[in-house]
Amino acid sequence: xxxxxxxxxxxxxxxxxxxxxxxxxxxxxxxxxxxxxxxxxxxxxxxxxxxxxxxxxxxxxxxxxxxxxxxxxxxxxxxxxxxxxxxxxxxxxxxxxxxxxxxxxxxxxxxxxxxxxxxxxxxxxxxxxxxxxxxxxxxxxxxxxxxxxxxxxxxxxxxxxxxxxxxxxxxxxxxxxxxxxxxxxxxxxxxxxxxxxxxxxxxxxxxxxxxxxxxxxxxxxxxxxxxxxxxxxxxxxxxxxxxxxxxxxxxxxxxxxxxxxxxxxxxxxxxxxxxxxxxxxxxxxxxxxxxxxxxxxxxxxxxxxxxxxxxxxxxxxxxxxxxxxxxxxxxxxxxxxxxxxxxxxxxxxxxxxxxxxxxxxxxxxxxxxxxxxx
Numbered sequence: 001x002x003x004x005x006x007x008x009x010x011x012x013x014x015x016x017x018x019x020x021x022x023x024x025x026x027x028x029x030x031x032x033x034x035x036x037x038x039x040x041x042x043x044x045x046x047x048x049x050x051x052x053x054x055x056x057x058x059x060x061x062x063x064x065x066x067x068x069x070x071x072x073x074x075x076x077x078x079x080x081x082x083x084x085x086x087x088x089x090x091x092x093x094x095x096x097x098x099x100x101x102x103x104x105x106x107x108x109x110x111x112x113x114x115x116x117x118x119x120x121x122x123x124x125x126x127x128x129x130x131x132x133x134x135x136x137x138x139x140x141x142x143x144x145x146x147x148x149x150x151x152x153x154x155x156x157x158x159x160x161x162x163x164x165x166x167x168x169x170x171x172x173x174x175x176x177x178x179x180x181x182x183x184x185x186x187x188x189x190x191x192x193x194x195x196x197x198x199x200x201x202x203x204x205x206x207x208x209x210x211x212x213x214x215x216x217x218x219x220x221x222x223x224x225x226x227x228x229x230x231x232x233x234x235x236x237x238x239x240x241x242x243x244x245x246x247x248x249x250x251x252x253x254x255x256x257x258x259x260x261x262x263x264x265x266x267x268x269x270x271x272x273x274x275x276x277x278x279x280x281x282x283x284x285x286x287x288x289x290x291x292x293x294x295x296x297x298x299x300x301x302x303x304x305x306x307x308x309x310x311x312x313x314x315x316x317x318x319x320x321x322x323x324x325x326x327x328x329x330x331x332x333x334x335x336x337x338x339x340x341x342x343x344x345x346x347x348x349x350x351x352x353x354x355x356x357x358x359x360x361x362x363x364x365x366x367x368x369x370x371x372x373x374x
Contacts, residue, residue: 001137001180001210002082003368004242004309006042007035007349010086011062011317013072018322022354031316034356035349036079038364043076044244044311045069046086046142047124049102051330059092059330060340062323066127073133082136084182084244084311087124087168089117091333092326095143096186098334099150110152110160114167117149121171129175138179139244140168143186143214145193155197162204169207184212184244189221191229198237210308211237212244217291218275227298234306241302243310247347248291249283250359252276255345255352258319266341267325283346288359300369309368315349317342 012031022031032043047069051059062068069085076083088094091102101108105116121140128134147154147161155161165183172181183201187193198211211233215226230241249271259266276283281291299307317323324340331338349357 001240001308002041003370004042004311005039005363005366006044006084006309006311007040007315008044008046008086008245008311008313009072009316010044010046010064011314011323013068014062014323015316015318015320018320020316020318020320020323020354022316022350022356024356031350032075032079034360035315036081038360039366040081040363042082042084042136042309042311043072044084044086044139045072046088048088048091049120050091050104053329053333057327057329059333060327061093061325061330066124070128070131070133073128073135074131077133083133084137084139085124085128085135086139086142087121088142089120089148089164089168092330093334094141094148096145098336099146099148099153100334101149105149110163113149113152114163117164118167118171121168122175125171125175134176135179137182137210138172138176139182139184139212140165140172140208141184143184145185145187145197158200158204162201162206165201166206173207180209180240181207182210182212182242182244183208184214186214186245187220188213188215188243189225189229191225191232194229194233195236198233202237208239210240210242212242214245215243215295216246217248217280218271218278222280223294223298227301230298230302230307234303239306240308241306242308243295243299245313246295246310247313247315248279248281248288249346250285250288250348250351250357251346252283253346255319255342258345258352259324259341260321261341265339267339267343268341269346270343271346285358288357289362292359292362296366305370312349314344314347317344317348318350318354319345319352
């Protein structure tokens with residue numbers, strides 16, 4: 001598998017529809033072209049089952065239904081890149097705080113849910129193949145630290161967790177036998193979490209090629225803790241490792257003027273003062289560069305060459321009016337309170353006006369160890 005210098009661009013089509021523009025040294029270009037010019041070779045795209053309310057209004061955050069995913073995957077392929085399909089098995093956001101069963105599957109028992117996962121995964125992959133955009137890697141579930149398809153698949157229901165994840169993995173193996181399969185948790189600095197979760201999964205015969213980790217330094221511990229976990233995983237389980245979600249901020253300045261929303265209707269960025277105070281890397285453009293350099297070094301040092309890259313999460317989610325983390329129907333579906341608005345713009349690899357940031361030069365200058373001349 002190629003080393004992943006990856007990005008998650010799931011909201012990019014929406015940002016573009018809402019008027020977002022991107023610039024490289026003053027010249028307007030597409031975000032995909034700018035990122036590709038810095039060596040990005042993989043794009044991750046999330047898929048939600050049915051991200052619409054009863055009236056047909058989408059839930060927001062890029063929509064991320066199958067037609068949207070297929071269209072963006074086709075752009076990635078035309079640009080010469082590879083893509084990772086991120087199956088959430090939910091109609092909207094799935095993460096450690098919420099793993100909401102898709103509306104069409106609610107009320108099913110565990111065997112029926114497993115069959116639904118299998119059939120849905122086969123259906124999605126079949127559509128990808130039919131459209132000439134078969135994914136190059138498939139992620140079965142998103143941030144599964146506390147399970148999936150709650151409540152039946154919530155930790156500690158390990159038998160059901162294994163049953164549901166394995167159903168998705170089996171479908172991938174059947175339709176795309178050459179595609180690596182990833183299983184992904186959050187909290188990449190938490191070694192005990194990964195030891196227990198994957199210990200339970202593999203003890204039941206669980207299968208995957210890649211362990212994916214989320215690592216956000218303001219939530220998930222120090223870089224040293226990430227390193228300790230990755231080093232342990234590589235030796236303990238013998239799987240390739242990818243930091244499949246990561247980012248840090250280049251500023252804590254407000255972007256309210258860009259969103260053009262009343263304050264009561266915008267959520268704002270997630271880095272509150274208490275998180276900023278304990279940040280290992282300053283939340284500045286220079287600090288973002290230093291973080292990326294340290295992350296690349298940490299991945300490179302994983303034993304046995306098992307560190308296979310990273311994906312910067314949503315580096316192009318500009319604070320344009322109309323593109324936020326959720327609309328009312330979306331936050332009601334996942335049982336969260338609003339408001340909406342952009343929650344990520346200060347984590348991007350572009351500033352609020354769409355100008356490429358210095359961290360992209362760090363990325364462009366980096367060559368993985370395996371690709372360097374002897």
